[in-house]
Amino acid sequence: MLRYLTAGESHGPQLTAIIEGMPSGIPLEAETINRELARRQMGYGRGGRMQIERDTVEILSGVRWGRTLASPLTLVVKNRDWENWSLKMSPSSEHRDDSLAVTRPRPGHADLSGALKYDHDDVRNILERSSARETAVRVAVGAAAKALLQPFGIRVGGIVSEVGGVSAPRPDLPPAELWERAAASEMFCCDAAAEQEMKRAIDAAKACGDTLGGVVEVQVIGVPPGLGSYVQWDRKLDARLAMALMSIQAIKGVEVGMGFGTAHIPGSLVHDELFRDAGRLEQGAATAYYRTTNNAGGIEGGMSNGEPIVLRAAMKPIPTLYKPLRSVDMRTHEAFEAAVERSDTCAVPAALVVAEAVVAIEIANAFLEKFGGDSLGEIEHNYAGYLERIRMA
Template identity: 70%
Template sequence: MFRYLTAGESHGPQLTAIVEGLPAGLPLSEESINIDLARRQGGYGRGGRMAIEKDQVEILSGVRWGKTIGSPVTLCVKNKDWANWHEKMSPHERFRDDSIAVTRSRPGHADLPGAMKYDHRDVRNILERSSARETAVRVAVGSVAKALLQQFEIDVCGYVAELGGIRARRSELPLADLREVVANSDLYTSDRAVEDEMKKLIDEVKAAGDTVGGVVEVIASGVPAGLGSHVQWDRKLDARIAMAMMSIQAFKGVELGLGFEAAARKGSNVHDEIFYDKARSTQRNMTGFYRLTNNAGGIEGGITNGEDILVRAAMKPIPTLYKPLRSVDIVSKEAFEATVERSDVCAVPAASVVAESVLAIELADAFMVKFGGDAIGEMQRNYAGYLEYLKNF
C-alpha cells in the first residue's frame, strides 16, 4: 500500500523518491520534512560533507495547497556538491574520462562485490549509489510516513542506545518527553550522563584515524493491536521491520524486544504475561488487554499486540578510515592501502534518524494495509470502527 522507490547517486544532481499509495487529504509540507533532514545531518562526529550539504526537500507532485491529492508524491533533495561533479558524473558520453576511473576497492564497502556483479572496472559506478547519502531521501520518505501515523496518534522516536561499547541507560519517559531529551543531546542519546564519555571516545578515535559504531533504538507508541499477519512469512511485521533495518547502510544486526538476550533466559523470564482491565480500553489506541512487561517488543507471531514497538539495530564503524586498510587494485591486482574519501568518524546519531524513518515507513504500510482508503477521512472512519471493535473484544 505504502510503496516508494529512491533514485540518485551521491554526487549526482539530486536524490529522488516517489511515494505511492498515500490517501488524499493528508497534510504535508516541505518544512516538516526538512526538520528530519536537518536531524539526519546533525550529531557529534560527522564529517566534511555535512558542511557542504544543507539538505532541503522539494515536493514536485502529489501535493496541492498543503495536502496530498491521492496521486504519487515526488520528493527531491538536491546535491549541492553536484557543481563540482557535473562532468565526472555526467550522463553524456562526451564527458567520458577513463583516467579518473576508481580501481582501488575499499574494504567494508560494496566496491569489490558490486564491481564484480555489474562488470564494472570503475568502482565509482558502485560507490556512488551504495553511499549512505541515499538515506537523505529515505528520511524524507520516513517523514511522510510519520505525517500519516500522526493522524492516528502513533508516535515514533529513535535515539542512540550505545556508542563504541558505552551504553546509555534506557529512559522510562513518555515518548514526547524522550524526544525532547534526545533533541537536546549532541549525540541524540536518552542518557545525558554518558554523553561526555561518548564524545571523548569519538575524539580519541578521530585522533587515531579510526571510526566507531554503535546501537540505535527506535520506539513506536500508540500502535494498535492487529497490524501485520501470521499467515505468510512476508506479511509478518517483525520480519518486514528487520529487513527494513538491515537495508540501512552499515547496519549489521537487528532485534526486537529482548532480542538475543531472550536466548539466554528461561521461558518464564521471557514471555509477557497477559492481564485485562476494562478501564484501559478508554485510553488512546488501547484495549482492555495489557502486559506488565514488553519483552516481545510489541509484536507476537508477526502481529502487533498493542504494546510499544521496540527495535534495536547495530551499526558497524564506518569503513572509510583515515588510517587506510590494505586492499587490492581490481585492474592491476596490485596491493595498496585503501584510498581515503571524505567521511564521518561516527554517524550513529544520524543513523538513529534513518532507523526511525524506516520503522515509520513499515508501520505506515502495515497501517494502510489494515485500514486503507482513498482519502484520509475514510481511513479515520475505518480506524475508529476498528478501535470500537477492540474495546469490546
C-alpha cells in the first residue's frame, strides 16, 4: 500500500512529502507534477501569495531516468516567500522575537484549539502548519498517484459546481468532456454564464472584506469493480474517500453519488437497476453488467461497482477575513478583532485540484491493495488476470 507524510510550514523554507510503497517502473517526470501544481495556483479570487509563489517540485529520491525505483519517493516544493520570513520562522533560538507573537486567534481556524492543545502562547506556531499551503505538496503526491493509475486507464478529474450560492449547470456529458470544459474556465466550471456570476459574487465579497466557499465535484473513470471491501468498516472505499476529502482544510461536507438527495425520495428512484449485455465485452467493458443510472456514485457496499465514481465536497468560506471577526487576545484576555493574515477571497477552484489529488491517492492505494506487486509489470499481470475472470461472470 501507499503511505505518505508531509512536512513543512506555510512560511518555512519548503514543503516535503515522502511516499512509500510506489512500485517500480511507473513513468514519472517533474513536469507531470508541475502541471498539477500550476492548476492549484489558478482560479479567480486568489490572494497575493499566488503572486509570489510559482510552485515547482524537486524529486530528490525514488526516480531514475523518468521511472520510479520502488524506493521511497521524496518530493519537495520550495516556498519562495521564505526569504521574507527567514528570521521570523528561524529554527534558531538566537532569532527569537516575542514582539512578533500572534495572540489574537482567528475564528474558524485551528488557532485557538491548537494553541490550547499544544501549549503555545503564539498562534503563529499553529497557523503555519494548519495553513492550506500544506496542500501544495499533497497535490504533488496526488500527481504521483495519478501517474500510477494512468497505465491502467484510470483517470481522476473534476469540476466546480457552486461558488457563493451560484450554481453552475452540469451538462450531460462524459466526465472527460466536462474536465475539458472546466479547464477552459477560470472557475473550473462548465457554464460560461455561471462563471461570470461567480466572479461578480467574488468581487462583491472582496470589496466587503469577506470570503466565499462552494462545492467541488470529483469523478474517477476507468475504475474496475471490486476496489475496497464490505468486510470491515475501515476498508470501505467510500469511507476512505470521505476521510481523504474531509482532511482538506476548509472542507465541511462530503457526498457520494446522489448523496443527501437520497434522503428525500423513495428507494425505487434511488437504486441503480442492473442489466447485462455480453456485447459490451467486445467494446472493452470490464464486465457484461451495466447500469443506466449512477445514483450510487460508483460505490455500493463499500466497493467500486465499475461505474464512474462521483464525489462532492463542500468548502466553507476561508475564515481569514480582511474585515476581521471578533476574538479575544490570549495574552490580555481583552476583546479584539482577530489577527489578519494574507489570504484568498475564494479558493474553491484550488480546492478542486486538492480534492482530485487526495481522491487519486486513495484510489491508487485501494488499487494496490487489490492488485499489488513490486513493479508495474507484476501489477499489470495481476490486473489482467482479474479482468479475465470477471469477464466470465
